[in-house]
Amino acid sequence: MKAGDWATLLQVVTTETRVSQTEIAQAVGISQPHVSRLLTGRSRDPGLRTVRALCDGLGIPRSLAGLLDEQESDTNRRQFVAAAAAATGVALVGTAAGGVPLESRDDEQLLTIPSTTYRRLEQRMPARSLLPPVSAHLALIRQLASRNERSPVHTRQLYSVLSETAGLTAWLYVDVDDRASARRHYQLAVHAADRSGHPLLLAYMRASLGQFAANCGDAREAVQIVASARRALPRSAPAISTVWMDAIESLALAEAGDKKSLHLLNHAEDRLAKARNDEPVWPWIFRFDHQKLASFRAQVASKLDQPSLASRALSIAASGPAQSPKTKALSDVLRAQILAKSGRLDEACNIACEAFDAGKKYESEKILQSVSRFREALGGRAGKLTLDLDERLYGRYQEDR
Incomplete structure (x- = not known):
């Protein structure tokens, strides 16, 4: 060797x-x-x-x-x-299949079973309901990782599991709009990925932190974090990783108002067209297709105040497989913003009401806050068209009966 x-x-x-x-x-x-x-x-x-x-x-x-x-x-x-x-062994950490034999003797593999289950449940259940069991599972993994009795190989694999579970916990905190806790857990995910020795996982978690920073409005920090994530990618990284990294970087640049983000997306689209349609590669547990890239283009175009481009991109994104309820609600808020900029206020407010109802059902503060920001951006110019939406937003502060 x-x-x-x-x-x-x-x-x-x-x-x-x-x-x-x-x-x-x-x-x-x-x-x-x-x-x-x-x-x-x-x-x-x-x-x-x-x-x-x-x-x-x-x-x-x-x-x-x-x-x-x-x-x-x-x-x-x-x-x-x-x-x-x-x-x-390590491929079972976070793969799309997620199949780990129950008779496995490796703690690292067995510990992926709850994480995979929670990740799948996240789109069907309130994040607030999942946070207690996921946090407890994370605490268990951290305790096991802190022991010195394991071989270096098993320790690194355990840190891989820790990184993914911390990333999931951060995602749940984003959904309940607890940014401080989300940031702290994304940082833990990056640290654990570094300890795992897996450059692909490290790049993924750094970029995820960068995406979080961009969504928080911290454009400068987001650009720097994504740049560090790209440096962590090995030369042999699969195509899906570089295309996804381009999409994340374009989001960060758009938050800073940089129109180069659209050129970066065009480059990503060319790269995606040349890439083989292989199975997802860990830790990218999904196929990054043209529909997913279009959803990034819609966000970028909206940030750059290009509603026509954003609308076309949203149509492409919607042509793919059915979205989960939470993801669809967030896309609907973006669609409502685009419609409002085009003067179609009635339709925009109706769609925003539907998104609000989904956010209420799944107790997603992320969705509810997105709807609230949409309403705030309208100001008083919409008049009666916002009546139903205003009643919903006001109802958040009423006692449950």
Whole structure:
């Protein structure tokens, strides 16, 4: 391994464990074509971050690859004999399939089961109801990660689980409009991702923090954070990561009023058209298609006060699979803003009322605050058209009966 013969190693892994190149790519966090080039020997000199990702994803002690790891132990070197059978272990953290065998002996894999379940429930339940169990689960993972009895490989994988769970917790705090707690948990997610040694996860969490900063109106900070996230991406990063990163950066630039954000989205669209339609690669647990990119374009165009472009982008975004209720409500608020700028106030207020009702049903302060900001932007010019919306907003401050 110190000679860098990754072709032979990967051939052994695929032969002995019957895992596919796609599964290895998911485990390691690099693109499937890059795995293919390594396996066939067409790529003989992977970068340092790629070697680290290969070691961590396949459960190989870094020292066997000639990397210095002061935490590595002789015990962990002996564990490598059994590591090939668990070659896809880390891929189960946050993948779209989310399937972890219950008979698994690895705490890291078992701990992903609640996280995956909570993530799926989030779009169907109030975030406020999920915060207590998710916070308790996060506390358990932090306690396990703080112990020194585990091998470096298992410790890094545990920090991967910790990072994803902290990111989920931050997302829930965003939904209840607790920005301080959300920021703190996104920072924890970034720190844990750094401890995991997985450059793709680190880039993802930094960019997620940057997106949060942009949505909070902190444009300058958002641009800086996304730039640091992009620097963390390895050369072998899958296409979905760079396209998504372009979309996040465009959002941050638009918050600062920079029209270069639209050119960046055009570049992302070209990149997406050339990319293979592969399965999602961890930690990107979704397909980033043209509809999702269009939703970013709609947000960017709205921030740059280009309602016609935003409206066309929203139509493209709506042509994809049905959105979850919370996501649809937020899109509806954006649509209402665009309609209002076009003078269609009656239709805009009706859509805003529907979004408010969804926010009320799912106790989403994020949605309710978005509707409130929409109403505030209208001022008094809408007159009677805002009556139903005003009654709903006023009703938030009435006692429940």
